[in-house]
Amino acid sequence: MLTAVDHIQLAAPPGSEPRLRTYYVDALGMTEIPRPPALAARGGCWFQAGAVQLHLGVEVDFRPARKAHPGLRVRGITAYAARLEAHYAPVTWDDELPGHRRFFSTDPVGNRLEFLEPTD
Template identity: 75%
Template sequence: MITAVDHVQLAAEPGSEPALRAYYGDVLGMVEIPKPPVLAARGGVWFRAGSVQLHLGVERDFRPARKAHPGLRVTGIEEFAARLTDRGAPVIWNDDLPGHRRFYSEDPVGNRLEFLERLG
């Protein structure tokens, strides 16, 4: 029986780890977590915020996910959007999901990310 999502894996181009660290760590405020040595040898980087984990793995023929994306719940979405904007990340608001305030952004390699907060 499935009880939770353990992590979400996104792909990234080889050599993009410094840009990913800057975005996921400095812009989003996530904490980098160590990869097991056998997996670290493959490249990529992992991050955590609370119980949410995002793993970014290296893919040689990388193409960013333009439609597929993780949906990340946040608190204080207006302030969070301002944080991203202040740090140069795109923020594209979308009001199509009833009962939520949400926006889309993308990481430095072009992966789509959704950030949302329930209203009320």
């Protein structure tokens, strides 16, 4: 029986870890968490905020996820969007999901991310 999502894995090109750290730590406010030694040699980085974990794994033939994406709930979505914009991250608002305010952004390697907050 499924009980929760443990983490979301996104791909990234080799050598992109410094740009990913800037975005996921500085812009999104996540904390980088250590990877198990057996996995650390593969490259990439892992981030966490509360119970949310995003793992960025190196993929040599990398192509960004432009449609598939994690949907991340936030509190104070207007302020959160402003935070991303202050870090030069794109913010594209979308009003097509009833009962939510939401926007999309992309990380420095082009992966799509959705940020949403219920309005009810």
